[in-house]
Amino acid sequence: MAQKEGFWDKDRSITKEIKVSARDRIVVKTDDLPTGTTELIYRITLLDENQQMAGGLSSILKAIPDPTGISQGSAGAVFLMSKISGDDKCKYAIFTNNDAATEYQKSGKTIDACLVQDTPLSKDAKRLSIDKSTCLKNNSGTLWFGFESTNWILKQKIILEIVPWVDSKLNRGWTIENRKFIINQCKTSALARKMTNSDDFCICLEEKIQKDFRFDEFQKLLTIEQAKIYKDFGNACYGETTVSKTVYADLRSAATTAVKKSNYALAIKNYSTIINDNQGGALDYANLGYCYLITKQYGKALKYLKEGEQKDNTELFVKLNLAHAYLLNDNYSAAKSIYKEYQTQNLTDSMSWTQKVKDDFALFQKLGLPSGDFDRVLKLFK
Secondary structure, three states: OOOOOEEEOHHHOEEEEEEEOOOOEEEEEOOOOOOOEEEEEEEEEEEOOOOOOOOOHHHHHHHOOOHHHHHOOHHHHHHHOOOOOOOOOEEEEEEOOHHHHHHHHHHOOOOOOOEEEEEEEOEEEEEEEOOOOOOOOOOOOOOEEEEEEOOOOOOEEEEEEEEEEEEOOHHHOOOHHHHHHHHHHHHOOHHHHOOOOOHHHHHHHHHHHHHHOOHHHHHHOOHHHHHHHHHHHHHHHHHOHHHHHHHHHHHHHHHHHHHHOOOHHHHHHHHHHHHHOOOOOHHHHHHHHHHHHHOOOHHHHHHHHHHHHHHOOOOHHHHHHHHHHHHHOOOHHHHHHHHHHOOOOEEEOOEEHHHHHHHHHHHHHHOOOOOOOHHHHHHOOO
């Protein structure tokens, strides 16, 4: 257990004594392999009736810190062999599902086996790796060993020993499929739906859950408990600087696109989200106020533009839209003073205050906004 990458799970090693009748075939189902098993060592030894094993496989493996040591030359294989064996021999095959194993027992077919040993042996030992053997790839966690006796007269006694190597990280149950499950659940959450791209947010949430829970522990929680964990960890990820900045940048980008497409309802929704989350700057207030003006919600426009003015009293887009709001709320006097005060300034390096007023008035007239005082304002600039 002290190994960082993993450990030989001697507590869940498997030892089975099998007796096979002469010229018979038998199938033995192993116990479930531990979660996170990426390698295993197995040893098969045939014994005469009164022989006993000289040393258990799990005790031998105490001297081997990791599975890579097993494959370094023939010495490892010899080391794993039983110190004694009988004269009998057998063939064997390994299967990953019950149907294939049952067919083998009936007919001897090994076409669906993940490993076949056709040469009769009195003893054998091998290492199976998830990287190199189909016996462990996409496996349900159980193996079936099929043995065929080559003794035509007497019974055989076969000792099957299996010791799994458990990867410390995978042992927590966080397989690729399980991590994808959490991420997909996250993407349906209300927080994730605020984002144009929620990948970083959902990976952050998945990592926090993975750190605090084994997957099987998380699955056993009540639905309401899982929902609270999603919410708490989601809020933590949402508050992290990098994720938060991405979220609100996405909302602003989506709102800008919506305005260009005249989808002001969506733009209002996105800007409102930014402001309600206390992440709004003066420009967000200016843009929200502008959308309210376009949709003839003059009172709301005036409210948010005044709040934007408190955020930054020097932001001219707030000032301009505030002047529009006063004008459309029948307060020509308040609007006039703002139009006059900034008429000689530029909103950007290439956009003058006066030209922007003219452009806005042209759009307002096109959309049917009250235009009775537009000419009076334009005369102020002459």
